Structure formats: structure tokens, C-alpha cells
Amino acid sequence: MSAELDIPKEFAETIVDPKAYAEEDHLQEVFTKLRADNPLGIARAEGFNPFWAITKFDDIQHVEKNNELFHNGDLATTLTTIDADKAVREMMGGSPHLVRSLVQMDNPDHRNYRMLTQNWFMPQNIKKLEVRIREIARTFVDRMADYGNECDFARDVAFLYPLHVIMEILGVPESDEPRMLKLTQELFGAADPDLNRTGEVSENTEEGVGSVAETVAEFMEYFNAITEDRRANPTDDLSSAIANGTINDEPLDHFAAMSYYIIAATAGHDTTSATTSGGIWALCENQDQFAKLKADPGLIPGLTEESIRWVTPVKHFMRSATADTELRGRKISKGDWMMLCYSSGNRDEEKFENPFKFNVERMPNKHVAMGYGAHVCLGQHLARMEMNIFFEELFARLESIELAGVAKRMEANFVCGPKSVPVRFKMA
Amino acid sequence: MADAFKNWQCRTCGYIYNEADGDPMEGLAPGTRWADIPEDWECPLCGTPKSDFDMVEL
Numbered sequence: 001m002s003a004e005l006d007i008p009k010e011f012a013e014t015i016v017d018p019k020a021y022a023e024e025d026h027l028q029e030v031f032t033k034l035r036a037d038n039p040l041g042i043a044r045a046e047g048f049n050p051f052w053a054i055t056k057f058d059d060i061q062h063v064e065k066n067n068e069l070f071h072n073g074d075l076a077t078t079l080t081t082i083d084a085d086k087a088v089r090e091m092m093g094g095s096p097h098l099v100r101s102l103v104q105m106d107n108p109d110h111r112n113y114r115m116l117t118q119n120w121f122m123p124q125n126i127k128k129l130e131v132r133i134r135e136i137a138r139t140f141v142d143r144m145a146d147y148g149n150e151c152d153f154a155r156d157v158a159f160l161y162p163l164h165v166i167m168e169i170l171g172v173p174e175s176d177e178p179r180m181l182k183l184t185q186e187l188f189g190a191a192d193p194d195l196n197r198t199g200e201v202s203e204n205t206e207e208g209v210g211s212v213a214e215t216v217a218e219f220m221e222y223f224n225a226i227t228e229d230r231r232a233n234p235t236d237d238l239s240s241a242i243a244n245g246t247i248n249d250e251p252l253d254h255f256a257a258m259s260y261y262i263i264a265a266t267a268g269h270d271t272t273s274a275t276t277s278g279g280i281w282a283l284c285e286n287q288d289q290f291a292k293l294k295a296d297p298g299l300i301p302g303l304t305e306e307s308i309r310w311v312t313p314v315k316h317f318m319r320s321a322t323a324d325t326e327l328r329g330r331k332i333s334k335g336d337w338m339m340l341c342y343s344s345g346n347r348d349e350e351k352f353e354n355p356f357k358f359n360v361e362r363m364p365n366k367h368v369a370m371g372y373g374a375h376v377c378l379g380q381h382l383a384r385m386e387m388n389i390f391f392e393e394l395f396a397r398l399e400s401i402e403l404a405g406v407a408k409r410m411e412a413n414f415v416c417g418p419k420s421v422p423v424r425f426k427m428a
Numbered sequence: 429m430a431d432a433f434k435n436w437q438c439r440t441c442g443y444i445y446n447e448a449d450g451d452p453m454e455g456l457a458p459g460t461r462w463a464d465i466p467e468d469w470e471c472p473l474c475g476t477p478k479s480d481f482d483m484v485e486l
Contacts, residue, residue, distance in 0.1 A: 065475045122442040124486055364453045366472055376441045376474040 012043035018191035018411040031344035047081040051337040055344040064372035070319040087209040101263035116245040154421040158277035166268035192411040223261035271313040274417020279307030282358040304387040309367040401425040441474040
């Protein structure tokens with residue numbers, strides 16, 4: 001990796017810094033400068049192995065689409081310090097991963113494991129859930145109304161609605177939902193002292209890895225019991241599909257099965273929560289867009305799509321090259337580590353007109369927030385359906401909404417969204 | 429009488445192209461038949477080639 005291709009040191013430190021994702025404005029300034037001056041440059045941040053920072057939409061899609069040339073699982077799939085990587089490998093017998101879910105897999109495992117639940121997540125199957133999801137959405141809109149005219153939309157509504165949907169899908173009892181939410185926030189908020197297990201800043205250190213590993217172990221213990229139950233009493237739910245799934249006529253590897261539950265039980269709600277609350281936050285700050293939605297509820301799918309682009313709850317994934325190749329005229333060597341900067345791709349001026357404007361009528365709105373290629377988000381149709389239904393139910397009653405305090409994002413460079421969105425509202 | 433409109437589904441991500449609705453985001457007007465979409469067209473959600481779509485009954 002030639003030093004002349006380096007991005008400025010300060011930029012490299014920013015794009016790995018969880019706090020930068022909480023504040024966001026400076027991060028977006030950095031990405032804007034990188035897209036203009038060095039869209040595919042080498043980042044050398046303190047404590048990390050060097051990696052390519054991929055900031056352009058087209059380059060992100062190219063890497064995602066060529067999933068044999070750019071692997072997920074050979075190196076850490078998220079930004080990991082040298083120390084944390086060493087700690088994980090010591091703990092996991094040389095593997096750089098604490099879990100082994102679809103996002104850590106490459107073919108043929110990725111294809112085989114994805115096919116286990118692919119049909120379950122297809123639009124024609126999840127459509128069967130529409131009536132039930134609408135009931136759940138109405139419950140949460142009612143709950144919001146019960147707060148009177150003020151609530152924390154993130155904590156009181158958005159965290160809880162997608163959580164309830166996915167836990168019902170997984171067969172987790174409602175009484176265990178607070179535990180599942182806490183474990184998810186410990187995992188994705190590992191760098192945020194408000195959310196992580198220790199209450200201290202400890203991510204990406206040996207201590208931080210130990211803390212995340214404890215969270216993973218607690219998840220696994222919980223889902224082991226679900227697996228045993230579904231093996232004894234299979235139903236047509238998602239947990240049964242995982243518990244009784246076979247690959248090449250063999251039951252799933254236990255660790256991979258537990259990892260499957262973990263990704264469903266975490267990414268299956270946290271990203272949707274973040275997008276829902278981030279969309280409402282954006283509407284509070286863009287009352288012209290709120291007025292358009294009130295006048296024409298047919299724009300709600302546009303609100304959902306723009307909220308996904310706007311929030312981009314998954315901030316990055318890492319890939320590594322399996323062979324020497326070239327991208328944007330630059331030589332990528334076999335083994336190079338690459339950061340797909342989705343937030344940057346979704347503000348790419350070459351793809352989006354006025355990208356820093358929240359626009360529910362944006363068309364086209366092809367973004368990379370759900371990924372692209374073989375690893376595209378498995379739950380994307382469910383996520384869109386959940387958000388469309390919730391916004392339909394909410395906008396049928398919501399007359400006005402504005403911020404009632406300072407909204408805050410979590411400190412996280414991987415999965416990141418609002419942790420608090422205080423709002424004042426009127427509802428019919 | 430014209431053939432009934434059909435649905436085509438991406439094998440990778442499940443995106444459904446409905447001929448009756450088209451896909452305005454893709455510049456495909458309602459009523460655009462599958463056969464009239466260029467062969468180099470790709471799934472708008474994941475980039476899977478047109479050849480890896482299946483006709484589905486919904």
C-alpha cells in the first residue's frame with residue numbers, strides 16, 4: 001500500500017471514531033472531501049491495520065457485487081483494532097470472528113446458509129404477516145398517543161416496535177424483549193458508555209472484546225433453549241427453520257445456528273428502529289416534507305426509502321481482496337482490507353441530486369444502505385414493510401410533530417442510529 | 429386479447445418486477461413487458477442479471 005495514496009491522518013482517525021458517527025456533520029464533511037479528492041485512498045488510523053476507504057457509490061457496488069473477488073470472512077468484517085483482532089483470534093482459535101453468521105461467510109457456505117431462510121424472507125411470504133404487523137403498529141401508535149403530547153420517539157416507540165415484530169417472528173416471549181433489546185444495544189453500542197455492558201469506553205480493546213464476547217455468550221445460551229424447543233416442537237416460524245435446517249443433509253453447525261439467531265435478533269430490529277426514528281427526526285427538521293406527507297400519504301414508501309438512505313444505519317462493512325485487482329485505476333493487492341463507507345456512498349453527489357436534502361419525493365432513490373450483490377440485506381422486504389405500515393398508521397393520526405429537545409445518535413462506527421429523539425406532537 | 433401481466437422475481441434478493449406496475453424508479457413504465465426490458469438490465473436492489481429472474485405466481 002503506497003503512502004502517496006494515503007488519506008489525511010485526521011480523516012483516517014475520523015472515519016474509525018465512534019464519536020464521529022454520533023456527531024455526523026464533521027464525518028460527512030470528511031467523506032465529502034474524500035469523494036472529491038481521494039475517493040479510494042488508504043487510511044492509516046492509530047491502532048488499526050491500514051485499509052482502503054471506499055467512499056464512492058459505484059465502487060461500493062462494484063466490491064459488493066464481486067463477492068468472489070472481495071471476501072467478507074477472511075479478515076474482520078467490521079473495523080477492528082490490531083489489539084482487538086488479536087484478542088478475538090486467541091479466543092476463537094484463530095478466527096477473526098466472534099460469531100459466524102451470513103455476514104462473516106463466503107461461498108459456498110454463504111449461499112447454503114442463506115438459502116435456509118431465503119424463502120421465509122421473500123415478499124410473498126412476509127405478506128402473510130401484514131395483518132399482524134399492522135395490529136402491532138397500531139398498538140405502538142396508541143402507546144405514543146398515551147404519552148400525551150411529548151415522548152422520546154426513539155426510546156418509547158422506535159426501539160420497541162420492530163423489536164416486538166422480530167421477536168414474535170422468532171418466537172421469543174414478550175417478557176424477554178427488554179433482555180433482547182439490552183443485549184442488542186450492548187453489541188452494537190459497544191463503544192457507547194450509555195449502551196455497552198461495562199458503562200465505560202472499552203470497544204476495540206482486549207477488555208472490550210471480552211465484554212462483547214459475554215454478550216454473545218448470553219445470546220447463545222438463550223437461543224440454545226429456543227433451538228431445543230423447536231427441534232422438539234417444530235412450527236412454521238423462523239426459529240424452526242433455523243433449528244431444523246440442514247445443509248448437505250447435515251444439521252446446521254451449532255455455532256453457525258446460534259449466530260443465525262443472533263443476527264436475526266439484533267440486525268432484525270435495530271436497523272429498522274434506527275431508520276424509523278431517524279426518519280421522524282428528519283421530518284421534525286424538514287416540516288415541508290411533513291406537510292407533503294400529510295397532504296399525500298401515497299408518499300409514505302418514499303419516506304421509508306429516503307429514511308433508509310438518510311440514516312444508513314449500517315455504516316460500514318469490511319471486505320478483503322482474494323486476488324490482485326484494480327479499482328478506480330488503483331492497484332489493490334491480494335489480502336488488502338477495504339472499508340465500504342455506506343454513509344458516504346449514500347451522499348455521493350454523482351448519484352444523488354442535492355444529497356444532503358431529506359426529500360421524500362426523491363426519484364430515483366437507489367442507495368446502498370441495504371448492501372448490494374449476494375450479501376444484500378436478507379430482511380430488506382420485511383424492514384420496508386414494517387416501516388411503511390408503521391408510518392401509514394402514524395400519519396393517519398399525527399397532526400404535527402417537532403423536536404422537544406436535543407436528539408442524539410449512539411456512538412458507533414458499525415450499526416448506528418438515534419438513541420434519543422425527544423418530540424412534541426399532536427395526534428387525533 | 430393481450431396476455432395477462434406477469435411477475436418476475438430475482439433469485440438473489442426476492443425483488444419482484446410486476447409488468448402491470450412497471451418500475452418507475454428504473455424508468456420502466458407501467459405495462460412494460462419483461463421481454464421488452466433490455467437483456468443487460470440488472471436487479472435494482474442487488475445487481476443480479478435479468479437472466480437470473482424467475483416468473484412467479486403471486
